[in-house]
Amino acid sequence: MPSSRLERVEESATIKIANAANKLKSEGIDIISFSLGEPDFDTPEHICKAAADAMYRGETHYAPSNGIPELRNAIADKLVNENKLDFTADDVLVTPGAKQAIFEIIMSVLDDNDEAILPDPSWVSYSPCIKFAGANPVWAPTDPENGFMPYGIEELITDKTKLIIVNSPCNPTGGVYDKEMLKTVSDLAIDHDLLVISDEIYEKIIYDKKHISMGSLDGMHERTITVNGFSKAYAMTGWRLGYVAAIPELMKGFKKIHSHSVSSATTFAQFGGVAALEGPQEPVNNMITEFKARRDILIDGLNRIGFKCKKPDGAFYAFADVSEFGNGDEVADKLLQEAHVAVTPGSGFGASSKDFIRISYATSQERIREALQRIEDTLL
Structure with missing residues (x-):
């Protein structure tokens, strides 16, 4: 039997949504995922090379x-x-x-x-x-x-x-x-x-x-x-x-x-x-510049649709009030099933956030624009 300790802990909301999105992807559905907190950039080449060199010289x-x-x-x-x-x-x-x-x-x-x-x-x-x-x-x-x-x-x-x-x-x-x-x-x-x-x-x-x-x-x-x-x-x-x-x-x-x-x-x-x-920090600076451009596109689009969302000052997440369209769980489910856009309901981050969804804009500007259109077509 599982320990009683496990009964205290709930499933990760981000992993739960990612799994649901991946299931739909496996069925051939094109899902735009805004769920996981992962940069969509490759690790800079000089970092990969340093690790590879270490591996091949026996640092294993x-x-x-x-x-x-x-x-x-x-x-x-x-x-x-x-x-x-x-x-x-x-x-x-x-x-x-x-x-x-x-x-x-x-x-x-x-x-x-x-x-x-x-x-x-x-x-x-x-x-x-x-x-x-x-x-x-x-x-x-x-x-x-x-x-x-x-x-x-x-x-x-x-x-x-x-x-x-x-x-x-x-x-x-x-x-x-x-x-x-x-x-x-x-x-x-x-x-x-x-x-x-x-x-x-x-x-x-x-x-x-x-x-x-x-x-x-x-x-x-x-x-x-x-x-x-x-x-x-x-x-x-x-x-x-x-x-x-x-x-x-x-x-x-x-x-x-x-x-x-x-x-x-x-x-x-x-x-x-x-x-x-x-090593060189240019890849970091370039990534931040791109994230800022994505942020601006996303937040402008969300507010146009009717979500309430101020521009965040850091990270790569928008935390949007979707109460005009239902609570966060309802909206997240609707967007996944009908718009094929994966977002995370705010309830996973705290009890007072049930009217919010988290959107990770770690995806391309093109996909962000497409997702905004899908959301608008679904909710409006």
Whole structure:
């Protein structure tokens, strides 16, 4: 029989929609997929070459559990120079994807019946990870008119609260926390002696604002756990390469879980990570320019149809209010079955988001225009 632990955790909404879309594709139906959070660009050639060269020179054995020294050094340099975070290579743990890093962190810092505060909506896997640890997610409301910034966090803090999760730029909303918002969270964390996970996986995919790392704020170095990776910025989703940086007292627990579960990230993939950080950044900049053009086409089209959707400042998602046409689950199902456009219902990201859908614009401008036409023909 399955463990009772599994009963606490719901199925991933994004994976569920992707599976439904793939089933229709297997039947020969042309599906335009806006469901998965995956750049549609190829990994830059110099990164692939570095990994291939590593493989062919024999870097196919176990890596050090924490990560190869070359990559941990490159990550530490990046964190110091780009993010103003005071870390060394010893403060970095390389993981098979940022999702694994988040799982290890939450399992390490939360006990049974602890509470962790996260914005509503949030990425679909935060809440299940919290529940796996035996703790309870507490949802902070957000304001769609103000970039989905959370509010009222202080009223949610109890003697059981141990953790606040920040994801900027945000999946699913594309919201970007400015310094004032980060300062609000940091003040609460300091006043109530809380930890903060700062998930910065989308930090480079940002359009009209500047990314600020939570750990760079005064008083936050020791209580911020910074998570990042290579999947989004470098189109390396299939490489499964992420990392976490934190002070040694916290890192000790992450490493324990890491060593007894995944052992290490793939060895030759880590050499690709070194090339990503130390090589040319033009592919990243070109990808962001294209994402911004796609964003503008999509948001203009959605608002023309009658969805309510402001332009996101980061990531590659639109989080649209579709209440004029039904709730998010109804609209997502109708679009998949009739328009053959796959989107993710907002209910998968938080209880207050049932009137929303998430649209990932990680597809070509041509397909975005075609999808908009299909949506318009179906709903209007």
